[in-house]
Structure formats: structure tokens, C-alpha cells
Amino acid sequence: xxxxxxxxxxxxxxxxxxxxxxxxxxxxxxxxxxxxxxxxxxxxxxxxxxxxxxxxxxxxxxxxxxxxxxxxxxxxxxxxxxxxxxxxxxxxxxxxxxxxxxxxxxxxxxxxxxxxxxxxxxxxxxxxxxxxxxxxxxxxxxxxxxxxxxxxxxxxxxxxxxxxxxxxxxxxxxxxxxxxxxxxxxxxxxxxxxxxxxxxxxxxxxxxxxxxxxxxxxxxxxxxxxxxxxxxxxxxxxxxxxxxxxxxxxxxxxxxxxxxxxxxxxxxxxxxxxxxxxxxx
Ligand code: NDP
Numbered sequence: 047x048x049x050x051x052x053x054x055x056x057x058x059x060x061x062x063x064x065x066x067x068x069x070x071x072x073x074x075x076x077x078x079x080x081x082x083x084x085x086x087x088x089x090x091x092x093x094x095x096x097x098x099x100x101x102x103x104x105x106x107x108x109x110x111x112x113x114x115x116x117x118x119x120x121x122x123x124x125x126x127x128x129x130x131x132x133x134x135x136x137x138x139x140x141x142x143x144x145x146x147x148x149x150x151x152x153x154x155x156x157x158x159x160x161x162x163x164x165x166x167x168x169x170x171x172x173x174x175x176x177x178x179x180x181x182x183x184x185x186x187x188x189x190x191x192x193x194x195x196x197x198x199x200x201x202x203x204x205x206x207x208x209x210x211x212x213x214x215x216x217x218x219x220x221x222x223x224x225x226x227x228x229x230x231x232x233x234x235x236x237x238x239x240x241x242x243x244x245x246x247x248x249x250x251x252x253x254x255x256x257x258x259x260x261x262x263x264x265x266x267x268x269x270x271x272x273x274x275x276x277x278x279x280x281x282x283x284x285x286x287x288x289x290x291x292x293x294x295x296x297x298x299x300x301x302x303x304x305x306x307x308x309x310x311x312x313x314x315x316x317x318x319x320x321x322x323x324x325x326x327x
Contacts, residue, residue, distance in 0.1 A: 065104075071322060081110040084112070168182075175218055204249055256286055260286055287299070
């Protein structure tokens with residue numbers, strides 16, 4: 047039976063640490079602030095934005111959520127970002143993705159001042175990660191690493207396989223695993239014989255966006271399996287891993303819900319807190 051990488055428990059412990067650090071900072075007169083911009087009314091995005099607001103409340107952050115209509119123009123969005131860039135109460139700005147199709151996501155992200163880019167999606171922060179310099183690390187990849195390390199999963203010298211090559215999960219998590227001295231393979235939809243790769247993985251990260259995509263025969267016995275997927279099936283949230291089948295084979299496994307998603311929010315709060323700590327220096 048696999049050891050559960052329990053995002054809920056790890057998040058509760060991390061939030062307590064963040065709460066104490068927030069209190070210490072507030073005692074010095076600095077309140078961390080996060081502003082989330084939501085354009086349109088995508089139902090999943092609304093849930094994420096609400097959860098982020100709640101986490102801010104729990105830690106006592108200043109929080110400002112700006113909801114813009116679907117038909118918002120690029121200029122209007124960028125004017126708002128400029129305003130938040132200049133707002134001294136706001137340490138972190140997050141543009142909830144995906145944006146409606148008519149908007150230029152990359153340009154919007156570039157508009158955020160890199161030190162306020164708490165999602166770590168700005169090219170400067172992505173470039174810093176890629177070149178081994180200090181910067182803001184994207185929340186989901188950072189949360190995955192945190193979870194693996196806290197769960198005692200050995201990384202150095204191990205074979206890590208990541209399924210998915212997106213800018214927000216696959217690529218940055220591959221770099222983080224490389225930094226931990228894993229030998230990393232990055233797989234995607236054109237990978238020939240995916241299972242031949244995944245079966246060699248000591249650490250397997252699934253960030254595909256397909257329900258129960260990773261089956262037991264794709265997993266090396268004893269591997270650490272991280273499920274990043276959030277898929278809605280018949281009104282239920284399920285991951286990219288067939289949990290019931292894989293759990294008896296794996297050495298460690300993260301559930302969905304209650305896994306990576308919980309860590310992602312914690313890391314967002316930590317990135318915001320760290321931006322505020324830097325401001326206070
Ligand atoms: P993307 O859709 O951007 O990327 C999916 C990746 O999976 C692509 O690289 C794609 O390959 C690859 N892929 C698709 N089909 C296959 C296949 N049959 N075989 C191998 N690879 C395949 O998704 P994201 O990275 O944004 O998100 C992935 C999942 O993680 C989603 O379910 C998302 O909801 C979830 N997520 C969860 C978060 C959390 O906090 N828990 C945060 C962010 C995302 P190709 O590049 O060739 O198209």
C-alpha cells in the first residue's frame with residue numbers, strides 16, 4: 047500500500063507556518079496583499095478565485111478581487127494591471143487563467159511587475175528558474191516539490207518522468223526536479239510509447255488533463271506518483287491517475303482532491319508573503 051502524500055495535512059501545517067510569519071510581518075506594520083483579476087465567468091475559475099480569497103482571509107492578508115466582464119479589452123486589462131503594479135498595498139497580482147480567447151495572455155502576464163508576479167508566470171521569473179537564479183517559482187510546481195520532499199521521497203539520482211509540457215506545470219516542474227538531481231524525461235502527446243517511459247519512473251508526475259489517464263501498468267512498483275490533474279467527470283473532480291488501481295502499486299501517491307491543489311494555494315500565499323517580506327526590508 048502506498049504512502050499517501052496528503053495535501054490537506056501538509057497544507058494545514060504550512061498555513062500555520064505562514065500565519066505565524068504573517069503575524070510577525072504585520073507586527074512590523076506590513077500587511078501582505080494579493081489582488082486577483084478574473085475576466086469572464088468561467089465556473090472553474092470562479093471556484094479557484096474564491097478559494098484564493100478565502101486563504102487570504104485565513105492568513106489576514108489584504109485581498110482585492112477584481113471581476114471584469116467577458117468583453118473586457120486588452121487595454122482595459124493592462125490599465126488595471128498598471129494600477130495594481132503601482133498600488134503599495136498589493137504585493138502579488140494574479141491574472142486567473144484561462145483568459146477569454148480574444149485577450150493576449152502572454153502580454154497580460156508580461157505587464158505584471160516581475161516582483162509582483164506571485165504565480166511565477168512572467169518570462170523573467172520563468173527565465174530565472176531556467177537559468178538557476180532566484181525568482182518567483184510557479185505555485186503548482188513549487189507545491190509538488192514541497193510535497194515530495196516533505197513526504198521523504200528520494201530524488202537525487204532518481205529517474206523522474208513528467209507527463210505534460212505546459213509552461214505552468216510540466217516544464218517548470220521538470221526544471222525543479224532537475225535541480226534536485228533527478229534524471230528527467232518530459233513526455234507529451236507526441237511521445238512514442240509513453241508507458242515505456244513511465245514504467246522507468248521513480249517519480250512520476252501526471253499533468254495531462256485527462257481523467258484516470260495513468261493506469262497501474264504504466265507505473266513502476268514503489269514509484270512516487272504525483273497527480274496534478276483536475277478533471278470534472280459527472281460532477282465529481284478526478285485526477286489524471288486511476289487512484290484505486292495505481293495505489294497498490296505505488297510507493298507514494300497524491301490524491302485528487304486533497305493533493306496538489308491544496309499545495310498550490312499554499313505556495314501562492316507563500317509567494318505573496320515573501321514579496322511582502324522583501325518590501326519590508
Ligand atoms: P495543458 O493542457 O496545458 O497541458 C497538457 C499536457 O498534456 C500537454 O503538454 C499535452 O501534450 C499533454 N498530453 C495531452 N494528451 C496526452 C497524451 N495522450 N499523452 C501524453 N501527453 C498528453 O494542461 P496544464 O499543464 O495546464 O494542466 C494539466 C492538468 O493539471 C489539468 O487537468 C489542469 O486542470 C491541472 N492543473 C492543476 C493544478 C493544481 O493546482 N492542482 C494547477 C494547474 C493545472 P502536448 O503539449 O503535446 O499537447
